[in-house]
Amino acid sequence: MELLIYTLTQVSYAIVEPSYAFVLIMMGIVFYIKNKKTATLEKLIMGENSTSPFELTISQIVMGIFGGVLASMIFTYLGVVFHVNSNIYIVFMISILLMFFNPRFLCLSYSGAVLGVTSILLNIASKFLNNPSLNLLKVDITSLLLLIGVMHVVEGILVILDGKRGAIPVFGGRDRKIVGGFAFKRQWILPVAILMMMEATSGTFISGEAVATPQWWPIVNHGANKALFETMIIGALPLFAGVGYSSVTFTKSKTAKTLFSGALIIGFGIFVSALSIFSNYGFVVQLLLLIITPLAHEAMIAFEKYTERNDEPMYSSNEEGIRILEVAPKSLASTMGLKSGDLILEINDNKITTDEMMFSFLETIPNYIWMKIKKANGEIREISHTKVSNEGRIGIVIVPRNIPSKSRIMKTEEGNFTDVLNKLRKKEQDDEDKENKE
CATH class of the missing domain: 2.30.42.10 (PDZ domain)
Incomplete structure (x- = not known):
């Protein structure tokens, strides 16, 4: 209980401490600006807003805090601990950099794999060249996989609970018919506390106070880790982690879509967490696990797209009405x-x-x-x-x-409804022609 209280105290520190609170406030402003654009678009489409930009923003902040507390509690009970010299916070910086190549690369499954592989290669190089200074990153692969897995479990829960807020009605083409659907785009900022360890004689400083750990802790690799932690000082590193959800559906309701997506993400998180069990079988297995993680994430995305393509559209009119x-x-x-x-x-x-x-x-x-x-x-x-x-x-x-007549269509900078549907229909025709040739 003392360890849990300490962890939650560090999460609270990440919320109220001025320098950390500034980050939270700035992200709140960014969220509000995006939500205001969403609300404006929704009002143009529906004539009024289902939720105000302020309510959308508050929901993101509150749910983000809830997610951060939940993730921190799971980290603590499992015993997800990193060495103070692991520089684990770099994983979030890598996520931001990868996001510029593709928005979905913000996911920790990609940045975690990059950090983990880099750590292993540096460790191998330091031993091969007999140069300990090359081992700059001391990342525990078991804890890294658990970090990725738990964050996805929490992300899936947030998608189920809050993912459908601010969903925008959209239109597309399927089988030469106009179909309706919904576009989702939500982000959350999570204040989390990650446990760190250091040698008692290292002189390195970790914020917070050292706390006693219970006999049953940690749950992961209890025997080996318990002996290791008895010679270490355990502290905590409060930081912010960002997660997001972006998707489109033409085959499911808003609730059904977020439930389906959230369940997939939770399943992926459990799968990655289970992979951590095998990370003690040498660096070759560790490299394999780190490669499997992003590939499995890509497979999850491909499966969701496959179900969307093959399910029947839910929102389309017919001769009846x-x-x-x-x-x-x-x-x-x-x-x-x-x-x-x-x-x-x-x-x-x-x-x-x-x-x-x-x-x-x-x-x-x-x-x-x-x-x-x-x-x-x-x-x-x-x-x-x-x-x-x-x-x-x-x-x-x-x-x-x-397709409505031009007098019924609101023009935008990206063209009008007719242009969009014509492009969709042309793409479908091209796909059909390609299949016929094959």
Whole structure:
């Protein structure tokens, strides 16, 4: 318990200490600026915001702190400890550098592999050349793999709990039809405390106080590590770690998509943590494990893309009616009981035979609304609403059957909706032609 309290104290230190708090405040500002752009785009699409930029930012900060506390507690109980000369914080710097090559390389599975392989090669070189000064990084590969694994488990939990906030409705093309979906983009900053060890006579300083460790600790490699730590002083290094989630779905609801993605990430984290068991079988095995880690992460991404390509689109209209992609909270549509995924069959006794009928209704909402809708489970319902003449937009995003006319399209710097769908359809046609030739 004393070790756990000490770890949580160091996490708190990373939040309230002025120099650390400054980092948290700056990241909060960055998050707010991004969330403001997201909210602006959402308002253009839906007519109103589901959540304010401030609420989105506070959610990121609070969930990040929760994730940092959870990760630190798991690190502590498992016994994830690095030597004071390991310079483990470099792993986060490498992540930032790799991100410039590809945003997904921000993930620790890539930077951790780079740091771990570099550490092993320097250790081999120092022994081969009989030059101890070359061994600049003393990274424990078992702890490094556990660090990567635990951070992914926590990341998966954050995706499930907070990943769908701020999701934006988007459109694409599938089988020559317009389909609707959602784009996700969330980041969190985690204040974590990583345990560090040093020789009692080294004279090296670690912030905080030395604490006694319980007899059962550490859980990982208990026998060998327990004997090692009895001759060491254990301290903690508070720092910030960033994790993020970016994805698009046309085949799942927002909740289902984040649950699926989060479960995959958690599974990957457990897999990498399990790999750490084999890291005591020499540097060759360690190198193999460090290579497997990013490859497994790429395989996870490929699998998620594969399921997205092969599953049936969830949001598309048909001859029967017009599909609702999203419903703004606290809107007229929400009050009426409309939900994402509903199919509008009739409005005021008129069957929706053309997209133009739906657009005309959205532009001029009558005083009385009667709708026949088909729920996602196939149930047919009739709903109505009166006295809406003074209310604004109904608050829904629909998926049209056909490309809207130019008068219905809001132009942007990147082109209009017609341009986007034409490009998508051309790409699909090119893919089909390529498959036919093969």
